[in-house]
Amino acid sequence: MDLIEKLQYLDRRWIFLLIALTVILPLIIPLHLKINPSPAVESGYKFIDELPEGSKVLISYDFEPSVVPELGPMGTSFIHHCCQRKHKIIGMALWPAGQVLLESALNTVARDVYNYRYGLDYVNLGFMAGNQVVITSLGESFRKTYPTDFYNTPLSKIPLMNGITNYSNIDLIIDVSAGDPGIPYWVMYAGTAYGKKIIGGCTAVSAPQLYPYYSSGQLVSLLGGLKGAAEYETLIGKPGPASRGMDAQSVAHVLIILFVIIGNITFYLDKRRQKMRGKQAWKS
Amino acid sequence: MNTIGIWVAALLTLCIFSFLYKDNPFYKFAEHLFVGVSAGYWLCLYYHQTIHPKLLAPLFGLGDDTWQMANLVLIIPLALSIMMLLRLVPKQWTDIAWLSRWPIAFMVGTGSGIFFMGYLRSNVIEQIQSTLVPLRYEGNTYSPEMGLLGIIILIIGTFTGIVYFFFSKAHTGYFGVLAKIGIYFLMISFGASFGYTVMARISLLIGRMQFLLFDWIYPIFDISLPF
Numbered sequence: 001m002d003l004i005e006k007l008q009y010l011d012r013r014w015i016f017l018l019i020a021l022t023v024i025l026p027l028i029i030p031l032h033l034k035i036n037p038s039p040a041v042e043s044g045y046k047f048i049d050e051l052p053e054g055s056k057v058l059i060s061y062d063f064e065p066s067v068v069p070e071l072g073p074m075g076t077s078f079i080h081h082c083c084q085r086k087h088k089i090i091g092m093a094l095w096p097a098g099q100v101l102l103e104s105a106l107n108t109v110a111r112d113v114y115n116y117r118y119g120l121d122y123v124n125l126g127f128m129a130g131n132q133v134v135i136t137s138l139g140e141s142f143r144k145t146y147p148t149d150f151y152n153t154p155l156s157k158i159p160l161m162n163g164i165t166n167y168s169n170i171d172l173i174i175d176v177s178a179g180d181p182g183i184p185y186w187v188m189y190a191g192t193a194y195g196k197k198i199i200g201g202c203t204a205v206s207a208p209q210l211y212p213y214y215s216s217g218q219l220v221s222l223l224g225g226l227k228g229a230a231e232y233e234t235l236i237g238k239p240g241p242a243s244r245g246m247d248a249q250s251v252a253h254v255l256i257i258l259f260v261i262i263g264n265i266t267f268y269l270d271k272r273r274q275k276m277r278g279k280q281a282w283k284s
Numbered sequence: 285m286n287t288i289g290i291w292v293a294a295l296l297t298l299c300i301f302s303f304l305y306k307d308n309p310f311y312k313f314a315e316h317l318f319v320g321v322s323a324g325y326w327l328c329l330y331y332h333q334t335i336h337p338k339l340l341a342p343l344f345g346l347g348d349d350t351w352q353m354a355n356l357v358l359i360i361p362l363a364l365s366i367m368m369l370l371r372l373v374p375k376q377w378t379d380i381a382w383l384s385r386w387p388i389a390f391m392v393g394t395g396s397g398i399f400f401m402g403y404l405r406s407n408v409i410e411q412i413q414s415t416l417v418p419l420r421y422e423g424n425t426y427s428p429e430m431g432l433l434g435i436i437i438l439i440i441g442t443f444t445g446i447v448y449f450f451f452s453k454a455h456t457g458y459f460g461v462l463a464k465i466g467i468y469f470l471m472i473s474f475g476a477s478f479g480y481t482v483m484a485r486i487s488l489l490i491g492r493m494q495f496l497l498f499d500w501i502y503p504i505f506d507i508s509l510p511f
Contacts, residue, residue: 016304023486023493069491070484096329129334132398148337188402192410204484208477216414218406225480226487245490252486 004273007266015259022255026247033247037231040214044199044221045081045235048172053086055171056164060186061091061098061105063178067203068101073242074201074229075176076105081236083114088160089122090170092146094134094181099127099150119158126150131181135189139167167194172220176201183210187218201228294500297492339365364390415442441469 037045048057059078063071082089091106093099103124110116125146128134137145142164143155155161163169173196175186183200190196197220202210204225214222223232226249229242299314339362340346342355364387371384417435447459448466455463498509 013305019486019489020493023489024497027490027493027497067488069494070487096326096333127329127333129330129338132402136398184407185402188406192402192406204480204487207480208473212411212414213406216410218410225483226490227483241491241494245487245494248490248493249483249486252489253482256482256486 004266004269007262008270018255019252022251023248026251027244030244031247031251033250035230035234035243035246037235038228040211040222040224041228041231042221042235044223045232047197047199047220048078048081048085048087051085051087051171055085055087056090056169057082057087057172057174058090058092058170059102059174059176061093061102061176062095062182063101063176063203064095064097065101067178069241069245070203070226070229071176071178071201072101072105073226073233073240074223075102076109076240077229077232077236077238077242078174078176078199078201079105079109080113080238081232083110083116084236087171089116090125090160090164091123092125093127094131094185095178096127096129099124103150119153119160121160123158123160124150125155132185132189135181135185136193139190139194141166167196170196172197172199174199174201177206178203179206182206183213183219183222187213191218199223290499294496297496301492415439440465445469 051057059075059082061075079089089106089110091102093102106116106122106124110122111118116122125142126149128146130137134145142161146155148154149158167173167190173186173190175183175198177183177186177200183198183202183206186198186200191198198218199221200210200213200219201223202225204227207222207224207228210219210222211224213219223229226242226245230246233240233243296314296317299310302308303311336346339358343358343362367383368387369384371381373381375381415438419432419435444462444466446466447462448455448470450463453459501507502509
């Protein structure tokens with residue numbers, strides 16, 4: 001068996017092992033590769049930065065633990081930035097487990113780092129079933145949609161919610177989403193219908209389908225996957241798990257590009273060899 | 285308690301990763317545990333956050349003072365929910381499974397009604413509008429020249445992409461050339477999707493590796509973090 005055949009029939013577990021090594025080694029020995037924020041991310045940072053102090057920001061955690069490595073740092077960075085600018089945060093979730101992840105992020109960042117007070121500076125409305133109906137309903141009334149918050153406290157007893165009736169009292173919507181329900185619904189029912197400004201954060205898988213919303217101006221900004229999260233962490237000056245993971249991400253990408261090149265070369269050489277064998281067989 | 289949680293999570297992660305070598309009982313155990321726990325979690329969550337507070341409590345007066353009591357309109361969603369569950373009744377017992385079509389039809393109808401207008405405005409009209417930009421558009425972040433180049437590519441890509449999906453004429457001659465260019469644009473978009481998918485999967489692997497290294501192994505051996 002020559003090299004080409006060996007490569008063609010290589011046990012895929014060797015590839016798994018190489019990928020694991022390229023991910024683990026840069027985590028243990030960081031390379032500190034530079035992270036350059038892209039315009040799609042910078043525009044979101046600029047928008048939040050330029051909002052007047054005390055603006056009301058609605059953050060929707062529409063994801064579950066399976067995508068926390070990508071979207072967790074993104075959501076945390078948004079909360080950091082809102083707290084740095086002293087904005088009021090109204091959190092909610094259209095995915096059941098999102099409310100717990102949101103609660104954890106709000107407590108560890110808003111409460112513990114910036115001394116935000118629950119009910120005055122931030123609130124977690126929790127999960128509400130209904131997907132797009134919830135988004136539409138919030139445009140009419142927050143209290144009818146969410147009679148109580150995450151802790152079952154009536155919204156009428158939460159000082160922060162006293163001045164909030166519907167979207168007209170919200171300055172910005174941030175949706176960190178892993179799929180459906182997510183950014184397209186927010187664009188449709190809050191952005192297009194109520195003219196609200198929306199910043200989106202999504203998994204890398206869904207980013208190519210969502211970039212048209214950014215290009216058309218329907219989204220102020222779009223953060224795609226771990227890269228988007230790392231760029232935002234860089235902008236707010238709080239390097240976190242996303243920035244730390246970018247070294248591993250970059251090295252793994254180089255390896256995958258090499259695999260693609262090697263795979264194509266072996267495929268091409270094998271095809272040519274088969275062609276030549278066919279010609280020889282025909283001549284003989 | 286936190287340490288036990290980290291150990292359980294770490295060992296279950298290793299059980300799942302063991303599938304990469306080959307299928308084994310550890311993987312099966314972790315897989316079944318995950319499915320079971322997820323199903324249980326979702327059921328409890330939906331009951332406590334939706335079924336009880338939004339349906340049973342206001343309908344039967346089981347809730348607290350935040351809800352209006354005995355809201356009889358809620359009999360309709362309750363009836364529709366029960367009708368939906370009738371799908372599970374075996375035909376051998378009694379043939380009433382067809383009743384589930386009513387709530388399904390209701391959901392499809394309301395879903396389409398709500399979805400249609402929103403989708404048309406945000407995904408069709410506004411997307412078309414965004415392609416109708418003047419050639420001297422200076423909104424590009426980089427430079428006006430780059431903006432112009434981007435617009436030219438946008439026009440060619442949109443036009444040839446539509447040509448490719450026009451099947452009422454054979455893709456031959458000039459029309460075939462345009463369709464071929466459209467294919468290249470489609471291939472580039474598929475390539476971008478593939479690249480982003482690879483990035484997503486590697487990100488998830490990085491997340492797990494960060495957990496195994498920095499939350500599990502490093503504290504065991506009292507190693508300081510490299511950042």
